[in-house]
Amino acid sequence: MQAEPLSRAQIAHSLHLFRHHAPLVHCMTNDVVQTFTANVLLALGASPAMVIDAQEAAQFSGIADALLINVGTLTQPRAQAMKAAALSANAAGKPWTLDPVAVGALTLRTEFCHDLLTLKPAAIRGNASEIMALAGMSAGGRGVDTTDTAAAALPAAQALARQINTVVAVTGEVDYITDGQRVVAVTGGDPLMTRVVGTGCALSAVVAASCALPGDRLDNVASACAFMKLAGGRAAVDNGPGSFVPAFLDALYVLDGEALA
Template sequence: MENFHTQCVDALHAVRTHHPLVGAITNSVVTNFTANALLAIGAAPAMVDIPGESGPFAAIANAVLINLGTPTPTQCEAALESATSANEAGTCWVLDPVAIGPLPVRTQLAHQLVALGPSIVRGNPSEIIALAGLGEGGRGVDSADAVDAAIDAARHINSEYGSLVAVSGKSDAIVSADAIVRVEGGSDMLTRITGAGCSLGALAGAFASVARTQLDGLVAVHALYAAASEIAAERARGTGTFQMEFLDALDNFRDEDFERVTIIAQ
């Protein structure tokens, strides 16, 4: 990935041109924000999260997010059905193992799902460490670990299951079989609104499904998120207006806005 800026621009244009259909089995706290974020970038959201529908939908979607933020028994069944169907159809799917480690139901489900080989795993450092079986997780949805502390865990998941792994924090690290790509930038205000990380998982699916490669798409969406959050923070008066400005920043994002962030391959 020699020219990150060009590849980010190309990935964004692909999303806006192809309008990927993204299914989301996600948590009840963030459904609305996730759908609006997908619409803002030009994707088409569909919150299909019941058994009997999640599988058939995964087969026709461009991407699927499985987010474990508020797992109901129905959602747990739908998640496994969706992941299995996505694999059979070759659909890009993203696992976001929210708050695993200390909470047994979602932790068991996360391990079942990662064994199916997600295209992408996205989480905070503590979630990634717990998913790799190398730690106990964080405090609820908050991470107790730094991004660098999760790199070995991300490598383990990539090696074991073939998934690209995105570790989110003050800077983001994206781990593939061949490289670690770091995306530096963004506003701390993302941590003060609900749904930022969860929506990122959905957007990651949208980008990865239509970009030249899934890695290109994953890097681009993290750069987009970081830059858009900076733009929003400059205009916001507090957390309420930040959320609104963030959606507007996604909607009005310009090619040159990618230049706000630093992207480094290791």
């Protein structure tokens, strides 16, 4: 497998689509990253909405442009609501994205995410341990931190992408995005991003939004990864993990497609 780089022209094109379409994203995500996820989507020009009751979630995922399911703080009632929302998104032809936080380490979420795979996510975004566990190739890490590199999980990502016909983004120091055939590599970012909660979870929301855009899904999802790497690299300059957060949102807000292209 040879990973392709992502051209700056493609990133600029996807950014233009993102801002033009401004997807309304139904986020069913964990308790820790709600605010940051919403602010990341808003900074990029999308509209977040968090709707969590099972009945309302099913109703709303037919209205929104895209759905995110992140199992970081899963409970039984939330699992039911998430499944209802995914079914409704499928019925309405809306794409949904899975973030399998800590899958492999904990039983309830591991079984739930394997069950969700039958509902055909448009994209999956996780770290190496999570993607390997989801593909059935590893026992997973101790928690949200990965113990493997993204490259090591690439075979698992490709197998998973082919198996259920989805786009898988396995992220880390380098992000790899694959549809099972092509593999795109995205570099950049900064280690400081691992000292700020929610950068991965918020990326999953941006991936979810990108699945609502016209054009090639693999390219749009890879560009979503690039938006975060570009803003993260800029925001890490001269900042600690606290001042990183406002700088990162500011950097997303001023990402400039023309300057990129």
